[in-house]
Amino acid sequence: MTITDLNKKYDKLQKTYGARELDSIYNGGCEENPDICFVFMNPTGKNIASSKDWKGIKSPWIGTKNIWDLFETLNLISPNTYKKINCLKGREWTEDFALEVYKDVKKHKFFITNLGKCTQVDARPLPDSVYKEYLSLLKKEIEIIHPKVIILFGNQVSSIVLDQKVSVSQVRKQCFIKKIGGFSYKFYSVYYPVGNGRFNIDKSIEDIKWIIDNEVRQKEIV
Helix, strand or coil, X not given: CCHHHHHHHHHHHHHHHCXXXXXXXXXXXXXXCCCEEEEECCCECCCHHHCCCCCCCXXXXXXXXXXXXXXXXXXXXXXXXXXXXXXXXXXXXXXXHHHHHHHHHHHCCEEEEECCCCCECXXXXXXXXXXXXXXXXXXXXXXXXXXXXXXXXXXXXXHHXXXXXXXXXXXXXXXXXXXXXXXXXXXXEECCCCHHHHHHHHHHHHHHHHHHHHHHHXXXXX
């Protein structure tokens, strides 16, 4: 099974849990043993790839700006790509440019996904029950791409994926081990860095830098 084999399942769930006029947003980046798999909550209509007229890749954060600030500060995207992102308004992104951005993401060896692929028209909160409908599919994604480390954004996503009550403020830089498909993966929970969580972006950056230094770079040195 490949990552794209899961898309039909996401599309079916979109009809139940997402906005009917929008498409699912899947994932994107390095699909073969990435250094990091970043797991966000769910997409909104601000992602222009959710339009049914969009024929390019349907990956997270297309046509948005704030999250790329985080990746640029972490040196996970090239300065030239970041500059282009900042020069464009959301609706000015083209399908070719979105592909260019995600080629850059792949080059930097990370993978971006959401726990829920159900695109909403806005950032309305979703109940745990909806996210849990996607949990087995997220686990399958992880099993396919086999990342070195997985970073979960926010209390809700962390609690559902780790199957325990998680408060990010209490578990900063704490590693959780969870077995998926017979392999033990390392998970970390960090503050959600966009939207209402924008004021926590410095804490997110601090913790992710620590994770990279201790889980990614250490392995490279060894």
